[in-house]
Amino acid sequence: MSAHNAQTMTLTLHVWRQAGPNEPGRLEQYEAKNVSPDQSFLEMLDEVNEELIKAGKDPIAFDHDCREGICGMCSQVINGVPHGGQERTTVCQLHMRTFKNGDSIYIEPWRAVAFPVQKDLIVDRSNLEKIMQAGGYTSAHTGGVADGNAILISKIAADYAMDAAECIGCGACVAACPNGSAMLYTSAKVAQLAALPQGQVEAAARVTAMADALTEAGFGNCSNHYECQAACPKGISVKFIARLNREFQKALFK
Amino acid sequence: MILDGKCPKGPIQTSWDRHRFDLKLVNPANKRKYKILVVGTGLAGGAAAASLGELGYNVEAFCYQDSARRAHSIAAQGGINAAKAYPNDGDSIYRLFYDTIKGGDFRAREADVWRLAQVSNNIIDQCVAQGVPFARDYAGYLDNRSFGGAQVSRTFYARGQTGQQLLLGAYSALSRQVKAGTVKLFARTEMLDLVVVDGEAKGITVRDLVTGEIRTHVGDAVVLATGGYVNVFYLSTNAMGCSVTANWRAHKKGAFFANPCYTQIHPTCIPQHGEHQSKLTLMSESLRNDGRCWVPKAKGDQRPPAQIPDEDRDYYLERKYPSFGNLAPRDIASRAAKEQCDDGRGVGPGGRGVYLDFADSIKRLSEGTIRERYGNLFEMYEKITDENAYKVPMRMYPAPHYSMGGLWVDYNCESNVPGLFVLGEANFSVHGANRLGASALMQGLADGYFVIPYTIANYLAKTKPGAVKADHPECKKSVEDIKANTQKLLSINGKKTVSEFHRELGKIMWENVGMARSEESLKDALKKIPVLREEFWKNVKVTGGPGELNQQLENAGRVADFLEFAELMTKDALHRNESCGGHFRVEHQMPDGEAKRDDENYCYVGAWEFKGVGKEPELHKEPLTFDNVHLAVRSYK
């Protein structure tokens, strides 16, 4: 690919640096040189880090793992948008060809009270776990379940559930939300399971418990800005939040 | 030593059922007295921790990621096999068993593979019950697709994210147990040592990756489900954090490492774009259902693919393997791609690529159908390469993907160290010398949901719960050793970064111990690896301190282990003087370039015992016997 993209770029980075959870943080400026348009954003940061290490400085800490857009580990707000604002793209899948030579790039961590910064660009997302633990499952036991085809599921329901289930749990919805709400994340699981007969059994208890857990964990309320969907690297639709609201109303009468 | 896999004797069809009856049980009231440490929360570890917790054991689960849901099982795309035979196309447990044994080039244990095929059906049912949104047909039934190495459609899938959906299923079960209090989860925690007391595994020493605290967790049994080691090649399809560390440290504490040379190079990955690349991205093998692999017939043909007429194209897989065509197993497809490129007919930068062309399928089925089947893969391809694969063929090149080798385990998934169980990719058991597509997910979940809950009881029933306490001298020693090791890494303060060493190691391994290995290349690697390792311990630069979140330190530990492990892997490849599956020795090939096995001399599992860094490891053999399939030349023609 480098064949048709031989030009390299120089970029100015403004990166949030914070030594620890209780330390003050600030934006620091770095220069990224010889950036190839075919590099991924994280590979560009890798190079900056290599330079920092060689200069005996502390490299920029950031979360990443699979680097193919599925694990949900990477989490950076780039120029004000979680994951950088390319449609359906995680930071690790963001490529430098979307930037121009001489660009300034602001890189910040996810911000929300429920996501305290641990170091630099790394935040603690364990509050998302608490929502899932409150009810993001069917209580199926291991073993002793019915044949997979015993209950038919319409293709429409299966596809709908899959659309919701694509959530990678990265937390971009929270980072994008002006209210620091995790409603899109929560609704994706509620909607997935509510759409399937296996999940409907516990639907009422699930939606109530998960909504409560969301508040207890310190996330804000949803006020329908729809920033979440716009920032979601998997394009999870806010229609699932509507579904959650509907499921909640049903639960009120149970 | 001749190792015994302790497989049940007698007819294989009933072997697992009889074995389950023979296994000891732990009384329900006693289960909570036993603490089980599960390392890794992927399909195998997550499923194991959830199932063991549900049974009532006191489980502690560990992962290095910030959430159990992020284990690299999540990246598996294509699907999961099961012998349901829903499509009525001739599948059966026996056929899945046979295909897996044959696909593994007759280097796996029959009994283990039979059990895998048998429980494969339960896995699908289990996942459906958890709310995994498998693809369905219009009648509402589960849909199947075909995959490499099989002539039946037995692969269940959830779009191109099957691994993700199965892992989220296991993660949801795990979350339920965390809520119930049976499982305690330790995220951002990396295992750095196995604590062995009186020859039995009784604990692990971990580093809290946030605070840097090094501490020991003691338990009555340890379950490792820590994945594979192909990041030894630096560039691979594995996640950046995947390492051999947990396995290697267990190996150093006595667990045998089996068949480390069996690594899988996946045929369909996006070719490398440049020097700075940090990882390779896989494109699901399922693409070969509808994509056709080809290269230009003429060397150095520079025309754009659309201008190369059919008669100037070599659909090499269809030509060489008419009955399996583009669905030839991975090792065969990878080597075929490499052959074309070595022959000067590769495409793209540096001639390191082959086309995977969907034009015919789009013509036959419509772009919409292709989009429905593989939309997310095409999207991912475009993000990385900036090319629209609906219009121009994809370019593919093989990349390290999976390790069939792993810690040696017996039929109970227990290693030679009593109390140490190893599941999923971390063990060596079922894939032989090559894994078939859609079988990794199957194995991970089989081990986690349906094997370990039975077999671990057999061990626990013979032990006294809580026998080892956290203040045991072995625990203290382990913590001190790890602290000293950490301090040593931090104090070198050399000139080269951890990644530079990793990259160099990867280059040695890819060139010498990659897709084609020779005595010469392996011996060359055995010269280079120790030199690099020595340099590492003199010249590595690790910034920061021990008591903080320090990603350089984490990586340094992992690369240090790879530098030791690489040598064992190469030694195993050198000792295995035959070609089989993913292990291809150029000295041993058929006239047409196919792998030539040597069943007379190498029909065994090679399990290595650690004797010290730089010291000759000792080889133990477990002979493989085939009573239910005939050892035959593997042919996909």
Added chain:
Amino acid sequence: MRIFESSVGRKILMSITGQLMIIFVIVHLIGNSSILFGRGGINAYAEHLHALPPLVWIARIVMLSAIGVHILYGVIVTLQNRAANPTGYAVKRQLKASFASENMIWTGLLLAAFIVYHLLHFTARLLPGVVQSVDQLNRFDVYRMVVTAFSNGLVALVYALAMVVLFLHLSHGIPSFLQTMGWNNDKTIPTFGTAGKVISAVLMVGYVLIPVVILTGLLTL
């Protein structure tokens, strides 16, 4: 009660009370439009409306409680939201959120202040300068009161500005209540967004028309 405590429950309360107020705003506009038919129109309308005291009072109580609940939870929810996300980004780029959606609390509070003013003005008629008289049929002369008031450019401006605020509030409020009630899917989301803006604009234009018609001399005493 779950509806008062849960984050989603409160949202539903906001939605239902909001819907009540939207209904009121629509009915109120239709009623007020009777002024375009001259003195006879609006005075008759007012007369008939007040001929049903229990209904008027039930409506008033319902509306006042709706407003109370809406304001109370609007404030609580906003405070919670601010607490959940106190630090902004150095650079912030909004992809979907609008001025309207981000300032619901302010447009809401402005409207609350306006409602107080409006009630004091035309309902309680406690503000100085309110003309209270009866027409030839001995009905309270709403027409005179309104026309006199809106002949004052400043008063007319206050009302017109309040209606712009109402537009902002409803342009987010209408699609939002539909979403909160769960009546949304991928197809309706953009449709409701547009519908919200159109309906709010129609309401704004309708209300602003009255002072405009008076100021331009199309309606006179």
